[in-house]
Every structure is written in structure tokens, then in C-alpha cells.
Amino acid sequence: MNALAGGGAILLVEDNPDDELLTLRSLKKHNIMNEIVIARDGAEALDYLFGTGAYAGRPPERLPQVVLLDLNLPRIGGLDVLRRIRETPRTKFLPVVVLTSSNEDEDVIESYSLGANSYVRKPVNFEAFGVAVKTLGLFWLLMNETSPERTTP
């Protein structure tokens, strides 16, 4: 098992239900069976990651395999969430894929400078997500866990 594999969950931080539904569908369609945890805003995402608030009592060392982070979030924005993740030693190396709704350069540059590992433009179809995952070195992990019977491309 990989050191990162704390249960193999994927944390999807997304406030738009349509986007959430479409993302879930895309992952499911491609047989990614990992547990998918949904956070509706930045505060909720941080609670999940650090075992606070609604997630009080959740062991914080059980980190998700990857975070899919929308930037445009209510309460605490995506960039702030990313900043907090990188500031915290325990989550410093957690893979974060930023979801953007446009190619707005400012967002992309800002998220890279804050330490995002990759970004994917919404709607998150599997191909785009797959490329990001591949570049993050998570490909085999996801593939192995989700579709062991599938032959690698």
C-alpha cells in the first residue's frame, strides 16, 4: 500500500450540485470506485482534513488520496483552502488538483504558486482527470484499486 493511501478516498470540494453530479458520474462511469467525500465549501473541506467541526473525531491522519478543489467556494475560498493545506506539515504533500471554470490565468498562476499539483478544467470529464492523475503519479494507485481487471493503456 502506498503511504498516501489513507483509505483511498477522493475529497471533492465543490459547491455546485450540477458540477458535483457530473463529476461523480464521470468517475463512476470510468469505474473509479474510491470513496468520494464531498465538501460543499472550503470550511467543510478543512474540517474534513483536520478532523474539526462536523468531522470532529475523524482521525486526521487518514488523509484522502487526492483533493479535487474548486476555487470559487462560499465561506472559505479554494485558494485559502490550498494555502492552509500547504501550510500544515501533515498535509503539505497531499496531492491537490484544482478545478477551474475557465483558463483565467490569474487563478491558474495563483494556484500553482500556492502549490497545486495540477489543474483540470470543469466539467471534469474522465479524460482530463485521468491526465492530471497520471501526471501526479497516482494513476496506478487509482487504477489498481478501482479496476484491477482493466488493462493499462
Added chain:
Amino acid sequence: MRPMHISLRAKVMTVVAVTAVAFASLVGASELVARRVQHQLYAIREHYVPRVELEPALRGQLERLERAFQDAVASHDVDALDAVGDLRQAFLAQLAAGQGALDPNAADALRLALATYCAEADDVSRRLIANETGEALGERIAAMQADQFRLTALIQTSTSVDRQALASAFTQAAAAESEAGSYRLGISIACLAVAFALAAWIGRGIIRSFAALAEGLDRFGAGDFRRHIHVKGHDELADLAEQANAMASRLEVVSKEQQQSEAKFRSLMESAPDAMVIMGQDGRIALVNAQTERLFGYSRDELAGAPVEILMAEKHRAAHGEGRASYFREPRIRSMGAALDLYGRRKDGTEFPVEITLSPIDTEEGTLVSGAIRDVTERKRIESALRFSNKELEAFSYSVAHDLRAPLRGIHGFSHALLEDSADKLDDEGKEFLRRICAGAERMAELIDALLTLSRVSRMKIQRQSVDLSALAHIVVGQLRASTPDRTVEFVAEPGIRANGDAPLLRAMLENLLGNAWKFTGARPEARITFGCKYEESAPVYYVADNGAGFDMAFANKLFAPFQRLHTVQEFAGTGIGLATVQRIVRRHGGEIWAEAALGKGATFLFTLGNAEGGVSA
């Protein structure tokens, strides 16, 4: 007809000539008179002097003759009487020599008297030698003495001079001399009079002319050009006066023009919308306009001669002296304000933002500088409002990007999901509708993206650097080839084309231009795209040329406007934003873009990038 021109030189020459003639005649007349006098004196000498000299000579001869007779008698020597003949001949020779001085009759009378005497004396002498005595002898001696006396008297009378005649001759000579003197005096006076008269006449004319000239030039000097100089005559001074008049006429025109231009300058200055302040090198105000009075609250009188610093905000005052000195070292038109954040100061102490344009004015008193001062309070307010609304616009763009696209993603995503998941529950028409919904949503997303790109291009700061456009063009074409591997397109880029510009923007520009060329050559079996650079007036002009569909130049003006398309989406896909974006990029670099094309014959897009640093490097 022009009156006869008598030059000053001719006049002077006339005076000299007249004077010379007068003196020549004076000398001639003197000479004539002198000759006359000389002639008379000569006549006196010729006539009287020999006669006076002849008397003692003849007397001497006569005495020697007499002594010779006496000697012969005393010695009783008859032979000695022969010697008397020689003395007689000597007397005659003497007489002959002096004969010219005598009356002709007198000489003959003297010869006759001499002969008579000598004959008598010879007879007497012989008788005495022979010791003859007697009364008869006494008579002969008396006769002889009478002859001798007669001869002596004759000598005396014939050589005597008429004193009266001599005196009269001298008187005549003196009179002639005196007459000559008076002639000379008369002629001298006449000559001098003529010379003086002429000189006075000419001199008066010259002095008058000079006076008129001097007075006229004084008048011109004082700026009064209405009355011209009048000089009588037609000499050099008259010419000079005419030239001075001509000069005055020209000066009058120039002075009028100057007055007019001065009036124009003043009215321009007064009507200028800006406060105009004219300042000397000493930093003191020379002239201001009404707008200055209104803007700063000072009156003209208060400002005239005051240091220009009183119009400046306190913080600028200290540095202004050095700024002024450096300006006068290199005076040129210069705009200040936009970047410098300058403030003016009113009489009441309030300060306000200004923009100043300085221009040097060359005048007789040296270089002055005119400052046009504009109150930019209102503009600053608008600018800050504009900055604020720009921020709003950015927020709006962001919201368009995020909020508008979210529902669109829903439409597209769920239509797509429906097509995939529930295809079996739909008939062909239903599937086709769903596909159209997807296509519409995709196109709308593209449009939003294009609009956002356009607005980003307008807002982004340009960071210039040297960019290898040739290399960039090859990268872009490489991407195009990768995206449409089935196309065969010949691409030629001139190597080494560089530009000084913003690399990401230039890349976006080439992506659009080359993408268009790629797209519009789609129907060509032998598609060809060229990227190059040429020079117009030594500035680089870049171009992207293709042999594609081209367009009708009649619609060229629509090319660069957003959402304007010259082809249908069915013919060629596209948002209609690309060229608008390209134009924005080019303009933000300070350049221009234009196109040359013909329908069906390809298109060439040419552009500049606002500086001359680019071009083809070797």
C-alpha cells in the same frame, strides 16, 4: 520721365573745374600784365642806359685827342700829329658802338663836328710847331676852341637824357604793374566768389539732404513710418533717401505684421482654455492670461514680476530652481504632469492637481518659457472613477467566467449524460436535438472564453522582451498540425524574425493569425502559409499570408470588430473574436494591423509592433 541725374561727384567736379579755370585765367592775366611791365622796363634800359654811358666815353676820347695835339705841339714834332689819326679813329669807333643810343642826326653831327675840330686842331698844331705867330694864328686858335666847345656841347646834348621822358616811362611801368595787380585781385576775388558760390550751393543742398535724412531716420527709428524722407535733387543722397523710404515701407509692413501677430498672440493667449504663464530665465513671471487669474485667484498685477514658485504647491518649490535651470539648458516642448503628479497652489493656499506643458519662446530678450497649466482635478476624479469601474469590470469578467459558465456546464453535461445513458429511450430526432443542445452550449462556452480572452488582453500589463517570432510561429503551427493530422499544409517562416513585445500576448496573436490561416486554407489541396517580415520606411512590418478562402476587401472594415464574421459558421468555425483580440494585442504594443485579400485568392495580415527594435536578425 525721370529727371536728369546729377551726381554729387559731378557737382564737386564742377566746383573743382570752375575753380581751376578761374585760377588758370588769373595766372594767364598776371603773366600778360607782367610781360607788359617787363617790356617797358626793358625799353627803358635799352634806350637810356647806353646814352648815359656814351657821354663819358666820348669825352674821354676827345680829351685824349686834345692831349695828343697838345703833346705834339709841346714836342714840336710834326710826325707825332700822325698818331692823332688813330685817336680820331678810336673816337669814331666809340661813336659807332654807341650810335644805337643816339638820334641818327646827332651821330652825323658829331662826326662832322669831330672832322671840323680835328682839321682845325691839326692846322693850329702845325702852325704852332712852325712857330708861327700872329693875329691870324690867334683867330685860328679861337676857331679851334670854338669847334672843340661845339663838339663837347654836341656830345653833351646828344647824350643827354630827357628826365621827364624817363620819369614818364617809369610811371607807365608802375601804372602797368599796378593795373596788373588790380586785375589779379579782381580775378582772384571773382574766382573765389564763383568757387564759394558753387561750393555754398552744393554744400547747402548736401546739408539739407543730410538734415532731411537724419530727421527722417530719427523718425523711422521712433517707429513713425508714415512720413517719408523728401530729398531734393537726384544725387546719391536722394538715392539714399529713396532706399531709406523703401526700407521704412518694408519696416512699416513688418511692424504692422508684428503688431498684428502680437495682437493675435495676446488674443490667443487670452482665449486659451489653459492658464498661460510666461516666465523668464530668472524664474519671474512676465505675462499671464485671464485664465491664470481665474484659476489661481491672483490678479495680473500681483503676478507680474513675481517668482513663478508662488503658483506651485509647497512641495515642488525647493526643487524647481534646478528644474528650471536644466530646462533652459535644453529648452524644448515638454509635457509634465501625468507621471509627475504636480500640484498648483491658489492665492488662498488651496492646492490642486495640474498638468503643465512647457514651450520655449525665442524673443529679443532671450529665451522665455511659456507654461500652459491645466487644472486636472476633474480628470483625476474621472480617472479614479474609471479605475474603479475597471475593477468592477474585472469582477464582472470573473463572474462571467464562473457564474455564467456553471449553468452552461450543467446544460452541456446533462445533455451529454442523457445521450450516453438514455440513448435507448430516445428516437433519432430526440438524440439530434440533444446533440444540438450540446453543440450550442459548447459554442456559448467558446464565446465566453473568447470574450474573456479579449478583455484580459485589454487589461494585462505588457512586459516587453525580445521574442523570436519565427520560432514561436513554428511551435504554433506544430500544435495546429497535431490537432489536425489529416491536413497537409506547407508552412514557411522566414528565420530570425524577432520582436520586442509581450511573449504570451504575441503567442496568442500568432495562434489566432496562424489558426485563421490554417482554418481558411482548409479547402485547399495545396495549402500554403507564410510568415515573414519586410521593411517599410525602415520599420519592420510582419505578415502572415495564406492561399486560402480570402475575403472581399469591401468588408475589410468589419474584420477586426468583435463578433463580425465574413464566413458562416458552417463554412468555417469561429467565434468572431479572434481578430479583435489580435488587433487589441497589436494596438497594445503600439502597432497597427491591416489586411490585403481577395475572395478565393488568400489573405495577408500585416502588422507592426510599435517599435523599430524588431525585424529580421542575421
